[in-house]
Amino acid sequence: MFRFEHVYQGVLQDINFTIEKQDKVILFGPSGAGKSTLLFLLNRLNDPDQGDIYFNGKPIEEHSITALRKQVGLVLQAPNLFPGTVLDNIKYGPSLFGDWEEQQGKKLLDYVQLPSDYLERDVDQLSGGEKQRVSLARTLANSPEVLLLDEPTSALDYRTAEEIEEVLECLMEEHKLTMLMVTHNLNQARRLGNRGLFISDGQIVEDGKIPDMLDHPKTEELGKFLEQ
């Protein structure tokens, strides 16, 4: 689905990897290693300084940018909701492409396990966890094939983070999505991922299956990181 060939961007150095359909990839590593930068490259919020990225067999720059962003949804660490109601937020993406249908609203809230009467609620009245669910529903409204998650639970308390994990687990199962998720939470990595990419100093140091990678690290660097 995605192929990186000798990609350089900012801290990222010579990145090479392939992601297959329905992979659930966890990106982890020390802060500043380039994990978020990598997600931004997939959604074309950034372009590589050097190297090639392929999406569905075609160079990424040959895809229409807006259509690609619709297919490759991104959920950021902070919910960054737009002022207005939950409905205003959820229909934002589909309305850009003229394919919003009213009945979608309730279904989307159902996906993220929020009651349907939340649609008319002002986003300022929501709790942190509810905001992140709305942010997730907003991205899902575009029916993406790939879901990029940039530490979506790091700003939430333990309990709320677990609830969001549960929502994500159900979504992956139900929608057969391909997922790339940045997280510092190794329990979350075990629960949601089937493959791990350990990134350090802008390079992919280890690429393997989860949980093998977490239980039996092959490199000294990953071993040290897991001990911390």
Next chain:
Amino acid sequence: MEPEISNQSLFFLIIFVIVPLALSYYYQLGVSKNVIWSTVRGTVQLFAIGYILTFLFDLPARYGIPFMLTVMIIIATFHARQKGKGLPYVGFILFGGLLAIEVGVLSLWLLFDMIQFKPSEVIPMSGMVIGNSMTAMGLALERMKNEFKENNGRLLASLSLGAEPKQASHLIVQNTLHASLIPNVDRLKTIGLVQLPGMMTGLILGGVSPVMAIKYQLVISLSIFSSVSLSAMFITLCMYRYFFNKNKQLLQTDEEIRSSRS
């Protein structure tokens, strides 16, 4: 009889300077030097502009007016440009905007016979329009830069959902225009109630009847209202696009914005 302040009377203005000087000395504010320097500089500047205006008013209108308007617009451009430092083409866009607004307003004044094409009428009136437009453009630029910084996450979210830069910046353009227009609307609402506007005061002191002074004040107030609104809208709609590159990506730093068009 034309009202006039004699030089002797003018000299007693020094009392108005002595008051802040005494305060500064008494409370050890350390601004005495600044007060003296500002007073001297302000006085010299005003007398100089008085002589320049006298010279310009004596020139034939077809030379004096374009010359002075060009000078005013250039100075206003340089001043407003400070607020938009780092944005590409900001100087040209400011100059173009100020010129278009001034030409538009002046044409309407002349077309509907509100003022005559005489330096003594066109220059002071235009000065007010250009000055207010300059402030409005500067404020809009500053506000827009802050809005882009504050809403970085929302902009990224919006772009990542497939929005075009224009759609993603809608909220920012809206906030910038709102912030630029609201003080303007408020000022118009309280005009004459809190304080008499400067131009009207000047005309009344000059011996013009209050009703006539109000007519002139209305012309200038509404002209300023309209040109300030247009200025803020023009600069915001022209400049927001420079915060994105051609691949619909948000430029995060001043350096990126500067180099994006070079």
